[in-house]
Amino acid sequence: MSMLLPLLAAGVARADGGQFWMPKAASTYAQQVDDVFYFIYFTDAAFFVVLMAAMIIMAVKYKRRSEDDTTPVIKGNHTLELVWSVFPTFLLVAMFWLGFRGWINMSVPPADSMEIRVIGQKWNWTYQYPAASVNGQELPGFEVAGADEACMQRIGDPTRDIECNAPIVVPAGKPVKLVMNSRDVLHSFFIPDFRAKKDVVPGRYTQLWFEAPEPGEHNVFCTEYCGDRHGYMYSKVKVLPQAEFDAWITEQREKAKASGALTGAALGEQLFASKGCAGCHKLDGSRLVGPPLNAKFGTQENLEGGATVTIDEGYLRESILVPGAKVVAGYPPSMPPYQGQLNDAQVEGLVEYIKSLK
Amino acid sequence: MSSSHAIGHDHEHAGGHITPLPVYFAVYGALLVLTVVTVAVSYMGLPPLQSITVAMLVAMVKATLVGAWFMHLKYDAKFNVFTFLAALWFMASFFVFTFYDLASRGMVNEVTGQHVLHKDMDEQKK
Amino acid sequence: MSTAAGADHGHAHPWYQAHHFKNMEQQNAANKFGMWLFLVQELLFFAGLFMAYASMRFFYPGTWLEAAEQLDKVMGAVNTIVLLTSSLTMALGVRAAQLGNNGQVAAWCAATLAGAYGFLVIKYLEYSHKIHVGLLPGKWFDFKELTQTNTDAPQLFFSVYFMMTGVHGLHVVIGIGVIFWIMLRALRKDFSPENYSAVENVGLYWHLVDLIWIFLFPLLYLVR
Amino acid sequence: MSTSTLDGVGHGASGTNYLNAKKGLMSWLFTIDHKRIGVMYLATVLTFFLAGGLFALAIRTELATPAGDIFSAAVYNKLFTLHGAIMVFLVLVPAIPATLGNFLLPLQLGTIDVAFPKLNLLSFHIYVFGSLFLLYTLVTGGVDTGWTFYTPYSSSSADGNVVAALTGAFILGFSSILTGLNFIVTVHKMRAPGVTWLRMPLFVWAIYATSVIQVLATPVIAITLFLLIFEKIVGIGIFDPALGGDPVLFQHFFWFYSHPVVYVMVLPAFGVMSETITVHSRKHIFGYTAIAASSVAIAAVGFIIWGHHMFVSGQSELSGTVFSLLTFAVAIPTAIKLCSWIATLYKGSIQWNTPMLYSLGFLWIFAIGGLTGLFLATLATDVHLHDTYFVVAHFHYVMMGGVLFALVAGMHHWWPKITGKMYNDTIGRVTFVLSFIGYNLTFFPQFVAGSQGMPRRYHQYLPEFEMWNQLSTLGSYLFGLSLFIILGYLLQSLFSGKAAPRNPWGAASLEWRTQSPPVEHNFEGDVVCTYGPYDYEAHRALKS
Known part of the structure; x- marks a missing residue:
């Protein structure tokens, strides 16, 4: 019963854009992950229904009639055993292969990716954008981090943390490579809408890439337990159209150049x-x-x-x-x-x- | 508890297989010689890879001597030998798979593979 | 497991046969198999240390070669010979037990104990020298010569060195305890050709301690 | 043994049994009788389960609303750490092997005791000693590292209790190792005449495979925790990147034990299933050798798939690929078992009593747990699902649902043998319905929340996950309630239950041939086994 309901709901939800199980796919490889997910999902559902139906039907049909019931001696059936050992193997190999293809795709960033450094720290994210020369002018790189103080007044509201922490801003339709490491303990950078996740490890760099085709905003969670405020370590990915992004990043670089003079x-x-x-x-x-x-x-x-x-x-x-x-x-x-x-x-x-x- | 082909006066006994004294002394002698060999080789200044290979080979021979004669594995119930070898097998699986990860980091992604030393960490913090 | 009273259910058992075993053959085989399984877990316990050694060496090959120079090969080699000798005396002790000669068992145990103490004394000399000059594990490491020339975590070698030899040394200490127990029992004339599995198991344990050292010695001292 | 008493009612002539043969607290605490040790384990494990369960309810209560409003974040983190540590180290690992395993192994092999009875007692004492350390951390403020003790969080934490918790887990490991060692030797050397390898009950096979894992894997966690303790005290730096070490290496060390250990938990549950399903269907098990061999295969393959916990941890991509492929290999023997149990029902005579209902419930729950594991073995989908509530739901379905439903099924199945009392089966069946609904309601919604992206170990969460969490919290209360009812009617049966017959279910394995509860030395005479544990034909022929 408890399984049938979500099953049914999932069928309906699939018609509704497939968002019952997975959040809306918002990166180039998200659909590929979802396809693997649903391949396993429907394989699983078929197995589950067949096995459980067999179990329930037999439990009812062969319910004990009298204390003197006798049963036939059936010690096994080699053909049957062979079938249920070998047949699933093919499906498992298929699952592995699909998962592997997706994984390689997710692991290898395209060569023309834009690189952003991500630094995890208890309990926020810092994003470092590289320096660049714009119109022959050398502009420094800059950092995005921290929280909007006015926003932070809403104590006890979980959405506060996700809205008030500075977002990582990326361009739409361009692959972005995050080169990440941690200043203290393990963190993990997770963007559910992109199906992207990677641990952020102190002492080494890990990397994560994605390409978001459409502008929008997506949640970022820390998924590796990192202490007290692990559950508050939210951020956002803000995907801007290329032109807006270019304007934004130039503005930030110019600000950084100006603030270099601050004391x-x-x-x-x-x-x-x-x-x-x-x-x-x-x-x-x-x-x-x-x-x-x-x-x-x-x-x-x-x-x-x-x-x-x-x-x-x-x-x-x-x-x-x-x-x-x-x-x-x-x-x-x-x-x-x-x-x-x-x-x-x-x-x-x-x-x-x-x-x-x- | 069986023995079939030991050197010297081999016989069934309530105390299991009795290894003749000369065998013990021969094994001991071999162990001493091998110890001298392995120390001597260390002074030859071989490159690290060859050096560790030789040292480990000698150690394995020594371990086999201790296991087979001092620990009686040569005459012991076969299942005890199997148990011992199984332990080595599982140790090996621990080594091989863990080491495979360490060694293959960076084969797909260069940056992921870098093991950053703590000194680099300090630099990167600055 | 040999002190439980026998004769619980009808049969006359020798005093050293536990009531739940049918005969001494079953009891001896069970004891020995149990000991081998114990050695199996010992091996896997040490496997973690060997893995730590291997991975740290993999990360810091240069440090490893440089830091290993600080160990005293001669001391290590002498200790190896001391331990090998004690392994021989232990094997001879087991042989004496197989033959039912309790006096010889006690004598060989005493010889083995001498070897074990010798090993610890030499180890103590090595440790105290290292402690004196600051070649210490982890955050206690304070050896200027290495920290000046080598910034690749030289303390890690000594962390591994002290963990490996320390855990091994702990096993030696435990070994001393059980060999001493065997010696006392031999003096009490406990053992016979039918009942010697306690001696044999302690022997197996002691040989394993030796076996581990056979690998520790070249890995830590010799591999330049 | 005379054949006429095979299914006879009542106690032995003397009326003495292992429970009343000796009196006084000391006769329990220092007993070397495997049955009493099993009962003591059962009592201790259930007590710790109660503690761990209350922590779980506290966690669910906090998660009933999105805001972190009932406990502070620090307290919440300690709650889930203690919940995990208690449930894994004190409950699930010994849950079946040390309780039912201890009680049944010698009985099912037709022998007087395990190979090393004193060692068995020592295991129990070590277990209690180790648990004191965890209790110490509990009363002095808890630990917040998560039960996984991941470095460098655990190694850099200033909390002194972490060392105490690590020491406790380190000590508990030796209890597990010694139990496993004891059982392996028992199976090899102590079988009664006629109990050949292929006449051992499948429960024994499962315990045997479990013991192999305990002996081989537990030492590695012991040395890992040992190194971590020194990491904290001396800063040896092998796992701490600030000192040059590698935190991902710690995860290899940790999961080399902690993955196989899930089979320490669940293989005995499989063993219980193989007994209850056949006995209560009165039907020979389908595919005996396949089930026995799959237990051993799971134990062996289970050692080389630990890397699937680390796909996104910074482990190399190639390593992840190898581990993913191997992980699928463990699905086959598990599927074989599930299919074989269901095939056993075919043309059986199925009794709808409490142990059977819990067994069928186990099949349902384990099927969900096992099938959802495929999402996590697959590389691309695991990247998304790792460390979300999907994983939480998956391992609760396997570990907690699987083990607990099997333990409850086993407790009901062997309760007459252990205590000599029958419980009220009607209440049992009604409670089953409650616990089954409560259980699925608790954990199924977590799959959805997780795949939608809700991370685990979160003190607060976004409002979009609220519905799933509230369903889950509601379910957990129902499930908790049902467990209290089970405890209630089982305890009540001790005082007012009917005396249990020798063999209330008409089972064919050896433990049912002795009186209920068994005599101090298990059997009234020497045991000779002439037919297999599921050979109901031969059993009936002998009886008539």
Whole structure:
């Protein structure tokens, strides 16, 4: 019963664009994956129905009539056993072959793919776009990361995380290759609509490619357990038409060039947004994952373990680089260390920015 | 518990097969010689691949000597031998399949295959 | 399994035959087969260490050759000979048990124990030298000469070295315990040509410890 | 043994049995009687199952709404970690081999005890000792690494409880190894006269294949956990990329054990099926040798397919291909078993009692579990489905549904033999309906949520998955309720159940030839086996 219902529903759903089992296919190889899926699905369904029908019919038909029932001695049947050993083998080989073809396709990016670096970190994604020379002008690469603070106010709403975290922006109709690695633990980059997934491993690079033919927005999940806020590590893929994408990326590169001149609190403010600080620290005095940071400079803070500390430049610097050293009481020690990820000027900028907050 | 063709005064006994003393000493002597050989070879400065091949071959001969005579596998119930070999077989499957992954990373995708050292990690962080 | 009282159901059993076995042949065969299965799991336990060695060596071939130079081949070779000798004495002890000569069993066990202690003493000398100069596993590694010339994780070699020899050394210590137990039982005249499987099984265990070392020695010390 | 008592009612002349032969707590805790050890395992395993099950209900309660609103993320992560660790290490691995296996193996072989009774007791004590470590982590705040302990999350976690949990799992491994070792020797050396290899019940074959895996695979997880413990203490760095190691290597180590171990869980369940389906159909098993051989084949092939857990982990593409191909090879022996059981029903005399209903329920659940495995063995589809709720549903169908339904079927089947009491079959059948619906309602919707893209181990989820999760939560409450009812009426039968006859089902295997419950040394006399375990003709001829 519980199987028949979805089966039926799946039949209906297939007529409805096949979205009962799988989300809408939005990459060039997604349809290929779905075809394999449905090949296995209908093979499975046929086997299941035949086996279960046989089981139920016989259970009813041969229900015990009296305590003295006798049964014929049937110890086996070599022909039958041979049939059910060999016949499925062909189907299994077919499944393997279809899966293998799809897999090779998914594993080998086309040579003309656009490359974007993806960095996983507890608990957000950073996307690094390469530098380029546009109209003879050298423009630097840039990073997309972090959360929109105003958006983040909606506590307890899961869609918040997916909407507020910065999306990875890619062009439509062009293969994109993600070269990924992690700064801390294993993550996994999963785009259900593209049928694309790959673990993001610290210490090595892994890669993932896709080509989205149509503009649109698609969810990104982290599918490798990575600690406390694993279930909040959402992002989006924003597929733009080529022309819009070109305009976007040029704008970002020009911004990056301009912000190269930033220093002090202005640099800090920009980093605070782009490094994802706003995802955990609010600036209006209310708590999120971490303590709020406004009007904190110069005050006393109680630490986990009973000690107190005055919030000065040294403490802020240490807390950015090695957050686990002195954790504020009542908060989890879950901030990732930024040692090695920020240069001196950047740390300086963040400290100046926090000092400036009222 | 059977023995059929041992050297020397071989006979059925409640204590199973009794290996003659000279056999033990001969095996021991061979083990010592092989140890000297393997140490000597290590001073010859062979390239790593040849060096490890020779060392492992010698070790396998030594292991066979210990297994066959000291551990009585030569005279033991055949199933115990099978058990021992089965363990080696499953060890081998662990080695072969795991190593196949390590060695074939990067055969399809170059970038995936790079094992980044921790020092590169630091550079990449900067 | 030999201390359970016999004579539970009618038959007269020798004291060393457990009640659930029909005869000594069955008991001895079961004991020995059980021991072999135990050795099987030992082999697969060590398989993990060998795999760790192989993969780290694969990742850092240069480090491996360089770091292995820090080990003392002579000490390793002497230890190999000590362990091989103790393996011989153990085999002779088993032979004595097969013949029912308890006195000789105890004597050979004592000789084996001497070898085992000798092995540990030499190992101790090696360890203390390494600890002294900072050739330590993992985050304790503090050997300037290597960290200066080689940034390819030289501590990994010593992680593997200490894990492998440490686990092996633990087996030697356990071996000392069981050989000592066998020696005491031999002094109590426990063994006879019909009842010697405890000696034989301890022997098998000790030979396996030897067998593992036969591979550890060249892998860690010799392969340049 | 005199033939007239074969199906006779009542106890032996003396009225003593293994349960009342000795008295006092110590006579249980330090018994070397395999039957008592089996019963103690059963009690312990069920207790831990209760704990793991309550964690599961807590998880499902959190997931009833998309927002992470009942527990904090940190607590939720600990809940699923403890649920997984308890269920895998403390429940599923010993669930059938150590309980029913311990109780039945010597009985079905017609012998007095396992080959090494003291070692058997030691296994139990090690099991309890190991479980104390997990209990320690539980009461001191839990662990949040996931039961898989993937590096570098586990190795870099500052939580000291991780070491305790690892130590617990390490110790538990030795219990499993020693049990397996004991059973292999028992099967080889302890069979009664006439019990040839091809006259062993298929349950024994299944336990035998299981034991082989336990002995060969468990040491590898032991050394893995050992290395991981040192990774945490000393930072040896083999698995931690920050120190030069390779986290994917850890996954190889881990799955070399953890894939075969699913067969440690499910092969004994197959064994139970081969017994219950034949006995309650009163029909010779269809294809005895094929089923026995497929158990051994599954055990052997099960060792070289672990890489299918790692298709997207960063394992090489070629390696993934090889593992995918080999994985399909394990589907064949499994299919052979399923077909053979169903063919056994043909022209049988099928009794619709509780053990049989759970057996048929097992076939249904295992068919779904097995068939959905094909999606995960196939490379292209696994990329999409890996680490989603589809996988969660799949392995619960196989591990939890498969093992639990078989365990419940087996408990009902052998309950008269173990306790000497009959339970209320009517309540049993009604509860079956409840548990079957509850079970499928819990896990089937997860397939849909998963293939739609819902990742596992998520504290919150997007509203589009809400309907599936609510169905699942509802189902889990029903299923949980049904398990409490089962526990209730089984316990009640201990006090007010009718005395069980020697052989209530008319079975032909050896364990039914002794009284219920068996005497301390299993049989009233020496056993000589003259016909196979499914030879109901010969059995009947002997009886009349």
